[in-house]
Amino acid sequence: MTDTIVRNVVCTFCGATCDDLEVTVENGKVRQVRSGCSTSLNKFLNYNRERHLTPLIRKNGEYEEATYEEAVRRSAEILAKARYPILYGWSSTSCEAIRVGVELTEWVGGVMDNTTTVCHGPTMLGVHDIGEVSSSLGEVRQRADLVIYWGSNPVHSHPHHVTRYTAMSKGRFHDGRKGRTLIVVDVRKTDTAKLADHFIQIAPNSDYELLCALRVAARGDELEQEEIAGVSAEKIEELADLMVSCEFGVIFFGVGLTMSLGRHRNIDAALSLVRDLNSRTKFLIMPMRGWYNVDGADQVLAWTTGYPYAVDLSHGYPRYNPGDTTVIDILQRGDCDAALVVASDPISNFPLETAKRLAQIPVITIDPHPSATSIVSEIAFPSTIVGIETGGVIYRMDGVALMLKPVVPPPPGIRSDVEVLSDILAQVKKLKGS
């Protein structure tokens, strides 16, 4: 049989969305992947494992196979009847699907939240407060001579980030590690830290203190304590000197900042540090977005409603109040009475108490693969895999839009997220219209 080689395929796993994969297709199946990281290889080579290919509806406590039309009708009934539904997930699907999701949320009067809420939600709050000095990853690759990863372990979370975009990338003005300094700040000596010129091992839950101390040191003021956040004043001053004296610095920060004590206040401090540094040199900051289209989920919500996540459309107009309209808080209060989950697994990814509350209400899932969430759902739709079986637009972690192309055909009869959501929306409009 003839192999087809598809070049420049975008990897749809992490937010770095490497677009240099070479995928060999044989008989409509992925046979080989080149240029990808180990996670990417596993994703593309195992995409067809653990698929469910028929819509499932829970009847008398047990799942039964159902027709697509029945699953759409039942889903629309649940969502149309719900008083305050949540529509959650969205970071591992296309912008086209997310846009349909916004309209559906408006029609059912619910809350649309995406996985930003449990990764970089505090980053959004920090950016609202302080603002963000940023750029594309291309600028970083060409120019950065100082790269800092803070609370982020890209060797595990974004495996090609360091080699494609930062310390080990070949840029116009810096070729690989030569001439670039890599600093890692983390509570663990991670595999990324092992590559660093300077590793700062910080005490857990003390990022805010270290960031504030760095602001003091970068201003040239003296630190009054000998040790802050488990780091000596001497080391902090050395770090501040490196930051001030570089030509083009960048901080990539991970959920080590957003999930630790202080949450958005840590982000405020990091953004303020970078703002301060720009009075001395050129400095950027960028969150390490996790899922491949979590930035796209924020973008679509922002351009349609004005807000990036946790958007409450129950009043007929967008309301945004993280801590109140965020999905964890809504579930903890027990306010919602139905949920639609698209391309996400909150039963696995939410803390136990919140997962239990989600399991108490009717859930509809749209996901190519079975998950803990699809197993507890009332209705589970199979769907095509975005970036492998279906195209669409996504946003890389630096806000650059990329077009995905399908590399293999989907299993017969399996619809895309866009199709399933559009059909549910059409049915909801009929129900609400009448």
Added chain:
Amino acid sequence: MKLISGRSLGQARGKVSGKFSEDYFRNAAVCELDPEDLKVLGISPNENVKITTDTGSVVVRAATASQRVQRGVAFMPYGPWANAVLSSETYGTGMPSFKGVEAEITPAHTEKILNLRSLIEQITKSQR
């Protein structure tokens, strides 16, 4: 101990191989500790340990941290095993407490590690 959860390469690879795969179970149902802490707690690598927090408890496999943690810090990969003991408290920010949670770690030689399906049953049994 201070418990932190985070991404690991093994957990990510296991996840894309299938949430119900052996690979995911092996890489996500684990708690990594400093070797000295393991000694003090009387736990050998690959033995079962019980993690207990204010939220609840879960049994997972113990491992020596290949990415060094400080004494007194325990690391668990993201997933339902870590989430079984992490708090939903967001302190009004929308973000639950995924890192820096106080936890007690004890040997659990005789206790079994629940697989994903059994964990889900725990989540749903009181509801259905």
